[in-house]
Amino acid sequence: MTDTTFRFAPPRFAPPRFAPARFASVRFASVRFASVRFASVRFASVRFASARFAPPRFAPVPPCVGPLRVGRFASARFALARRALARWALGTVLDARVIGPLRATTIEDSRDHQSRRIMTSAAEHPALAAIRGRLVVSCQAYPGEPMRDPDTMCRVARAVAAGGAAGIRAQGLEDLRRIRAALDLPLIGLWKDGDGDVFITPTLDHALAVAATGADIVAVDGTCRPRPDGRTLAETVKAVHERTGRLVMADVSTYEEGIAAAEAGADVVGTTLSGYTAYSRPGPGPDLELVAGLARDLPVPVIAEGRVHTAEQAAAAVEAGAYAVVVGTAITHPTTITRWFADRVTRPGA
Numbered sequence: 001m002t003d004t005t006f007r008f009a010p011p012r013f014a015p016p017r018f019a020p021a022r023f024a025s026v027r028f029a030s031v032r033f034a035s036v037r038f039a040s041v042r043f044a045s046v047r048f049a050s051a052r053f054a055p056p057r058f059a060p061v062p063p064c065v066g067p068l069r070v071g072r073f074a075s076a077r078f079a080l081a082r083r084a085l086a087r088w089a090l091g092t093v094l095d096a097r098v099i100g101p102l103r104a105t106t107i108e109d110s111r112d113h114q115s116r117r118i119m120t121s122a123a124e125h126p127a128l129a130a131i132r133g134r135l136v137v138s139c140q141a142y143p144g145e146p147m148r149d150p151d152t153m154c155r156v157a158r159a160v161a162a163g164g165a166a167g168i169r170a171q172g173l174e175d176l177r178r179i180r181a182a183l184d185l186p187l188i189g190l191w192k193d194g195d196g197d198v199f200i201t202p203t204l205d206h207a208l209a210v211a212a213t214g215a216d217i218v219a220v221d222g223t224c225r226p227r228p229d230g231r232t233l234a235e236t237v238k239a240v241h242e243r244t245g246r247l248v249m250a251d252v253s254t255y256e257e258g259i260a261a262a263e264a265g266a267d268v269v270g271t272t273l274s275g276y277t278a279y280s281r282p283g284p285g286p287d288l289e290l291v292a293g294l295a296r297d298l299p300v301p302v303i304a305e306g307r308v309h310t311a312e313q314a315a316a317a318v319e320a321g322a323y324a325v326v327v328g329t330a331i332t333h334p335t336t337i338t339r340w341f342a343d344r345v346t347r348p349g350a
């Protein structure tokens, strides 16, 4: 058994409503890392000593039933355990002791409020580390369009890679296979299918097929709407993790969906669907308020995606706390870009 201590740096930007803990420790026992990033944990005890938990008290926590991601409040089954992790996510847990065979090592990370919440650089998946603070380009053409062709999309992906894209997001199994074979960059894969409301990688079967193309991250619909195969998001994420080891990006449309997606175990949350569900905010530009809210409150990376049309908006998304920014239309969809220009140039009535 290894005995590893995680140290979390105190928050630089502690939300004012939470008095930072003077000391808090979370003892985990029987930690089993299934992969670099995931762990099954049983809580032994949680100890708090802070302005809010005075006098210091030791609270025994019943063992967690089932897996828990270290650093998340996601699947903790017990309120106290969840609160401990929530406090960790807020940066107020200063010390956590993990006992068990562990591959991750010491954490010293307080660079910014998103990175503070991400588990550890050692445990951060390489595909995520490679896009951190960078641009991902979505290369997609729509049914019936002239560029709807895997070879063309692969060329587009190579072109944006040459321009500095740190990652690619793409749609459709054949597009993904071609792009995977041609490029070494992190690949976010999805499969748009069906004519229902839920169309971004709508079922587990779709997700498994996307994973089989070699995509590093499988993007799925992460909204609260029922999925065509009747599975919950949590069941889908769990199955993708267990059967493929791939990361899951949940495309959401609201703050509540982002929180629920993280709790369901999604590794990454994207604001992709904001404005594209009946109940979310449509707007001409990116939903930076959503980006900022989720980046502030989630312990997982938040990717800004959707209607980022200018370099300034992309920079603003990073400023708002986005872990990475995905831009599609403004870079890879010439029909729309042309229309933007044509509409401005063409005189009314011409």
Ligand SMILES: CC(=O)N[C@H](C=O)[C@@H](O)[C@H](O)[C@H](O)COP(=O)(O)O
Binding pocket: 138, 140, 190, 272, 273, 276, 305, 306, 307, 308, 326, 327, 328, 329, 330
């Ligand atoms: C809503 C939906 O179906 N979004 C899709 C998701 O993969 C794509 O059609 C978008 O192009 C992508 O999200 C990037 O966004 P934008 O093209 O706005 O930069």
